[in-house]
Amino acid sequence: MALDSKMNRVFKVVGTRPPRPDGVEKVTGRAMYGADATAPGMLVGRILRSPHAHAIIKSIDVSAAEALKGVKAVVTAADFGVPDDLSIRDVQDNCMAQGKALYHGHAVAAVAANTAAIASQALKLIKVRYEVLPHVTDVDEAMRPGAPIVQEGRALENVAAGFSENVTSQCEFGHGDLEVGFAKADKVIERSFTTAATHQGYIEPHACLASMSPDGKGDLWCCTQGQFQVRTLCAEIMGMDASQLRVTASEIGGGFGGKTTVFIEPVALALSRKSGRPVKIVMTRDEVFKATGPTVSSSMDVKIGMTNDGRITAAQAQLRYQGGAFPCGTVEMGAQSAFACYNLDAVHTVGWNVLTNRPKEAAYRAPGAPMAIYAVESVVDELCQELGLDPLNVRLKNASTKGTKSSYGPTFDDIGLRATLEAAKAHPHCSAPLGPNQGRGLSCGFWFNFGGNTCVSLNINTDGTVGITEGNPDIGGSRAAISQMAAEELGVPYDKVRTIIADTNSLGYNDVTDGSRVTFSVGLATIEAARNAIKVMCGRVAKIWGIDEDAVIWEDGCAKPSGANAGDFTPMSIEEIAAISSNTGGPIAGHFEVNADGAGVSFGVHLADVEVDPETGATKILRYTVFQDAGKAVHPDYVEGQMQGGAVQGIGWALNEEYIYGKDGLLQNAGFLDYRVPVASDLPNIETVILEIPNPGHPYGVRGVGETPIVPPLATLSNAVARAIGIRLFELPMSPPKLLKAIRQKG
Amino acid sequence: MVKVTIWGSLRSATDGQVEVEVDARNFKELLDRLATEYPGLKPQIERGVSLALDGKIYREAWFTEIGPKSEVVLMPYMTGG
Amino acid sequence: MRNLHISTSVNGDQTEFVCAPDETLLDVLRNRLGLTGAKEGCGTGDCGACSVTLNGRLVCSCLVLGVEAEGAEIGTVEGLAMGDHLHPLQRNFIDHAALQCGICTPGILVAAKALLEKNPNPTDEEIRYWLAGNLCRCTGYDKIIKAVQIAAAEMRGA
Numbered sequence A: 001m002a003l004d005s006k007m008n009r010v011f012k013v014v015g016t017r018p019p020r021p022d023g024v025e026k027v028t029g030r031a032m033y034g035a036d037a038t039a040p041g042m043l044v045g046r047i048l049r050s051p052h053a054h055a056i057i058k059s060i061d062v063s064a065a066e067a068l069k070g071v072k073a074v075v076t077a078a079d080f081g082v083p084d085d086l087s088i089r090d091v092q093d094n095c096m097a098q099g100k101a102l103y104h105g106h107a108v109a110a111v112a113a114n115t116a117a118i119a120s121q122a123l124k125l126i127k128v129r130y131e132v133l134p135h136v137t138d139v140d141e142a143m144r145p146g147a148p149i150v151q152e153g154r155a156l157e158n159v160a161a162g163f164s165e166n167v168t169s170q171c172e173f174g175h176g177d178l179e180v181g182f183a184k185a186d187k188v189i190e191r192s193f194t195t196a197a198t199h200q201g202y203i204e205p206h207a208c209l210a211s212m213s214p215d216g217k218g219d220l221w222c223c224t225q226g227q228f229q230v231r232t233l234c235a236e237i238m239g240m241d242a243s244q245l246r247v248t249a250s251e252i253g254g255g256f257g258g259k260t261t262v263f264i265e266p267v268a269l270a271l272s273r274k275s276g277r278p279v280k281i282v283m284t285r286d287e288v289f290k291a292t293g294p295t296v297s298s299s300m301d302v303k304i305g306m307t308n309d310g311r312i313t314a315a316q317a318q319l320r321y322q323g324g325a326f327p328c329g330t331v332e333m334g335a336q337s338a339f340a341c342y343n344l345d346a347v348h349t350v351g352w353n354v355l356t357n358r359p360k361e362a363a364y365r366a367p368g369a370p371m372a373i374y375a376v377e378s379v380v381d382e383l384c385q386e387l388g389l390d391p392l393n394v395r396l397k398n399a400s401t402k403g404t405k406s407s408y409g410p411t412f413d414d415i416g417l418r419a420t421l422e423a424a425k426a427h428p429h430c431s432a433p434l435g436p437n438q439g440r441g442l443s444c445g446f447w448f449n450f451g452g453n454t455c456v457s458l459n460i461n462t463d464g465t466v467g468i469t470e471g472n473p474d475i476g477g478s479r480a481a482i483s484q485m486a487a488e489e490l491g492v493p494y495d496k497v498r499t500i501i502a503d504t505n506s507l508g509y510n511d512v513t514d515g516s517r518v519t520f521s522v523g524l525a526t527i528e529a530a531r532n533a534i535k536v537m538c539g540r541v542a543k544i545w546g547i548d549e550d551a552v553i554w555e556d557g558c559a560k561p562s563g564a565n566a567g568d569f570t571p572m573s574i575e576e577i578a579a580i581s582s583n584t585g586g587p588i589a590g591h592f593e594v595n596a597d598g599a600g601v602s603f604g605v606h607l608a609d610v611e612v613d614p615e616t617g618a619t620k621i622l623r624y625t626v627f628q629d630a631g632k633a634v635h636p637d638y639v640e641g642q643m644q645g646g647a648v649q650g651i652g653w654a655l656n657e658e659y660i661y662g663k664d665g666l667l668q669n670a671g672f673l674d675y676r677v678p679v680a681s682d683l684p685n686i687e688t689v690i691l692e693i694p695n696p697g698h699p700y701g702v703r704g705v706g707e708t709p710i711v712p713p714l715a716t717l718s719n720a721v722a723r724a725i726g727i728r729l730f731e732l733p734m735s736p737p738k739l740l741k742a743i744r745q746k747g
Numbered sequence B: 001m002v003k004v005t006i007w008g009s010l011r012s013a014t015d016g017q018v019e020v021e022v023d024a025r026n027f028k029e030l031l032d033r034l035a036t037e038y039p040g041l042k043p044q045i046e047r048g049v050s051l052a053l054d055g056k057i058y059r060e061a062w063f064t065e066i067g068p069k070s071e072v073v074l075m076p077y078m079t080g081g
Numbered sequence C: 001m002r003n004l005h006i007s008t009s010v011n012g013d014q015t016e017f018v019c020a021p022d023e024t025l026l027d028v029l030r031n032r033l034g035l036t037g038a039k040e041g042c043g044t045g046d047c048g049a050c051s052v053t054l055n056g057r058l059v060c061s062c063l064v065l066g067v068e069a070e071g072a073e074i075g076t077v078e079g080l081a082m083g084d085h086l087h088p089l090q091r092n093f094i095d096h097a098a099l100q101c102g103i104c105t106p107g108i109l110v111a112a113k114a115l116l117e118k119n120p121n122p123t124d125e126e127i128r129y130w131l132a133g134n135l136c137r138c139t140g141y142d143k144i145i146k147a148v149q150i151a152a153a154e155m156r157g158a
Helices: A023-028 A063-067 A086-095 A116-125 A139-143 A178-184 A227-238 A265-275 A285-291 A330-337 A369-387 A391-398 A417-426 A478-490 A518-545 A574-579 A636-655 A712-725 A736-746 B008-014 B027-037 B039-047 C025-032 C088-095 C105-118 C124-133 C142-155
Strands: A043-049 A055-061 A071-075 A107-113 A127-132 A167-175 A187-195 A207-212 A218-222 A245-249 A279-282 A297-306 A312-322 A347-354 A438-447 A452-460 A466-470 A497-501 A552-555 A558-561 A588-596 A602-612 A619-629 A686-691 B002-005 B019-022 B049-053 B056-058 B072-076 C004-010 C013-019 C051-054 C057-060 C073-075
Touching: A023 C088, A023 C105, A043 A116, A043 A265, A043 A285, A055 A107, A063 A071, A063 A116, A071 A116, A071 A265, A086 A227, A086 A265, A107 A116, A107 A265, A139 A297, A139 A312, A139 A347, A167 A330, A167 B008, A178 A297, A178 A312, A187 A369, A207 A265, A218 A227, A218 A265, A227 A245, A227 A265, A265 A279, A297 A369, A312 A330, A312 A369, A330 A347, A330 A369, A330 B072, A347 B008, A369 A391, A369 A438, A369 A636, A369 A712, A391 A417, A391 A438, A417 A438, A417 A602, A417 A619, A417 A686, A438 A712, A452 A518, A452 A574, A466 A478, A466 A518, A478 A497, A478 A518, A478 A636, A518 A552, A518 A558, A518 A574, A518 A588, A602 A636, A602 A712, A619 A636, A619 A712, A636 A686, A636 A712, A636 C142, A712 A736, B002 B027, B008 B039, B019 B027, B027 B039, B027 B049, B039 B049, C013 C025, C025 C051, C051 C105, C057 C105, C088 C105, C088 C142, C105 C124, C105 C142, C124 C142
Parallel strands: A043 A279, A218 A245, A312 A347, A466 A497, A619 A686, B002 B072, C004 C073
Antiparallel strands: A043 A107, A055 A127, A071 A107, A167 A347, A187 A297, A207 A218, A207 A279, A297 A312, A438 A602, A452 A466, A452 A588, A552 A558, A602 A619, B002 B019, B049 B056, B049 B072, C004 C013, C051 C057, C051 C073
C-alpha cells in the first residue's frame, strides 16, 4: 500500500472541497447524537458519586432506594465480575468503585427508574459508609515516599528504587553522550515547568442507551470514537461474547480522545440486565469534568545546550506525569516526542507515570506530547533570546529531516518539518510590525500518527452508485474524505458515493478513531476495496468481450480495452456493468481488511502575535498562523478545520484551562463557567498553510493531521508572552491572575 | 541475524547494550527470541511493544519481514487520541 | 408536584404539552415534543448549545422553565428551513465547512439568525461577541464567522 508510483498523479476529486454527507442532518437538528435516542419502556439511569477524594467504602445500603416506587434496578460493584485482563479491570473499577473511592466523583452506585426525578430521589436514599483516607493530587507529592498510596502493588518492574508506590512505570529514551554534548555548548539553560490537567471539553456529554434482553443479547447506542472498543470492553465486563453485544455509534459531539473508552456504558448495561428494560444514561457537565478522562498534569525539567551560532549540542528532559487513580502509559509518548523535532547527537529523556486521587486520564489529541514539547520549545526559545538568535533560523538549523536519527530511535524518512519552517519564514506574518506590550512566539510540534485495524466494504449498487461501509465514527469530516478517495479511484462523481459508519455486527474489528488514523487507514482500505471492485468489474467485462482479464483496464469510471491489440470494444460504464451484474456473476463488491502500518508523522509550526495588558494580565491574540504537513490534503476544508480546531484547544490550554483541586482533594471548577475554554470573542481568524510532503506509506501520500495542531500552541503562546512583556512563565495556564502577579513582582 | 535497538529503560535487561543481535526473519520471531535471550525484556514484551522498521512504525504485525540490513528499533506500544 | 398543561407555539405550529413545574424548556423540547435539535451541553447556561428564541429573544432553553412557554412563540433550529429549502445560514455552514461534529451548530444557527435579524450587516467583531455565548470545541470559530458573513451578505442581497 505504498505511495502510488504515478507520482505526478493529477487528482480529480481528492483535493477538492465537496459538501459533507452529514451536513444537512446536522444543520437541521435531525442528526442523532448520543442523548437523542429513545426506546419503548426506557428507564432513566443516574449514578451516585463519591464526595471524597479518597475513601474506603465500608458498606453500601441500597434497600431504601430499591424500595422507592418507580425504581427498577440498583447496581454497585457487587453486580460486576472480575475481568481477567488487568487493564479492563481498571476500566471496570473506574466505572464503578470496587472497595475504595479513588477520586472525587468516582462512581459508587447507580439506579434506573421510570423518571429522572425518581432516579435522583433514589440516589439520595442510598446509604454509603465511607472511611475517609488521606489523599494526594499533586504529581510531585504523590511520588515522594510517605505519600498516601492510591493503589498498592501497581508499580512495574522498571521503576527505580526510592519512589512511593504511586510511581507505576518509568521509561528512558535517547542516544549519544550528554556530558560531551553539554561540554560543547556555549550556553546551557535548565528550567522546571508545570502544566495543569485539562479536559477535551467536547460539548456533548457522554450518553448511552443500553438494552439487554433476557436471552443474553445486548444492544448499545452510545456516542463514542470506537464502537468496537466499546464492545470489547463491555462484553468483557458483562461476561458476554462479542457477537452477543451489538454497539452502534451515534453521531458524536466531539471526542478528541476522551471518548475512546467507557465510563457509563457498563453501568447502563448492568442496570438494563437487572431491570429487564432499556436504560438511558446521560452525564451532566459536572460529571463529565469530575469523572471522565482529563489529561495528565505534569512536572518537568528540561536542560538544553546551544553553541553561539545556534547549534543544539545536548538535550535532556525529565518528565513526571500523573494520570489519575489508575496506571497509564502516557509519559512514554511524551518522552519519545519531546525532542522529535530536532536532529541531535546527544539526547536523553526519562519519564515516570504516577498515581493520584484524580480521575483516570484519557487521551486528548497527541497524548503526552503537548506538555513535553511546550517545555522543550520554551527552553529553545529562551536560549535564542539569550544568544540573540532568530528562533526560526535556530529551528531550521537543528530541524529533523530525512535521515535524522530521531530522539526516540527510528530514522526519519521523508518528513515535512523543514518545509513548514521555510513556509513560516516566508510568510508575511513573520515580518508584521509589533507595538508596545506585543510579542511574537513560535513553536514546532509533532505527532506519530497511527494505522491500525481497519475494515471497509464497498458495494456497487445496481444503478452504478457506490455504497461504502466503514467502522470509524466521523469526528472531523472523514466520511467526505473517504467518499472522495473512492470516487477518485473508481472515476465516478463524488455525489454517486455514500459512506456510512456501521455497527459492530456489520464489519470486522476497527480500531478507535484516534491517532489521526482515519483518513490514512480507512482511506487506504477504501482505495484497496475500490481496486478490488474494479478488478471484479474488469473480470466481468473481460468475459463479455471474450478477452483476457489483463486486457481490460479501468479509466474514468469505465472498463476499456487496454489497447488496440485487445480489440475494438466500446467502453462499458460502471452503470452499465452494475445493471447486468446479476447476469455476470452476482452483486459486485470489494472489501479490504488490514492492520495498517506506514502512517506518516506530521510536523507543524505555529506563529502567534499577542498583546498582554499590564493592568489585567489578560493576553489578547492578535494574529495566529498554523503551518502543517498533511502529506496530501484530501479535503482541504477539513484539514484546515483540524488545524484551526486543534490550535484553539491549545490556546485554551496555554491561556486559561486548568483543573483546580482544593486542599480537600475536591475538584473546584467542574463547569464551563470556571473551566474557561476559548470563546469566539477571544480569538482572531486562524490562518492556515497546508504543506504537502507525501507520506511514502499511503497510495495518495496522506498523513494524519488531527493531533499535531494541539502541540505547538502551548509554547507558541508562552514564547510570545515572554517576548511581549519580558517575563517568562514556566507554568501553564498563563491565566491573567498568574501573569498579573508576575508583572507586579517584576515591578 | 538482525540488529535491534533497545530503548533506554530496557537496557538494564540487555547488560546495558544499546543494540543486540538476534536471529529473526519477522517481528514475531524477533520478539520471541528477545524474550528468550533477555528474560528481563519479557514483562515489557508481554505488555506490548511496537517495532519501527526502517523508520516505519508497526504496532503489532507479527509477520512483518525483517531483512538483515533493516534498521529495527523497539518502541513502546503507541496510543493516540 | 402536579404536572401542568401548557399551550404554546413552536416554529409557528400550535403545540400543547404537559410538564412538571420545575422542568426546563430544554427538557420539554427534547423529551416531550421530540425536538432534539437543541442540545444540553452544560445545563447551566454556559455553552449555548440549547439556544432557542422565546418571543423573538435569544435564550438558553436550559435556563427557561417549560411553563414559561405558555402563550409564547418558541423558535428552534427545526424551524429554520422552509420545507426543503435550507436557510441561507444553514446552506452556507455546509458550503463553507463551518461545522465538524455539529453539536453546537443548532445553537449557533439560532443565535446567528437572531443576530442578523437585529443587525443585518455585522462586523466580524460584532459576530464574535454575539456568539461568545455559544461554545464550539471543534472548529476554532474561524469558518463559523466566515459562513455567517457570507450568509449575511446573501441575505442583504449584496
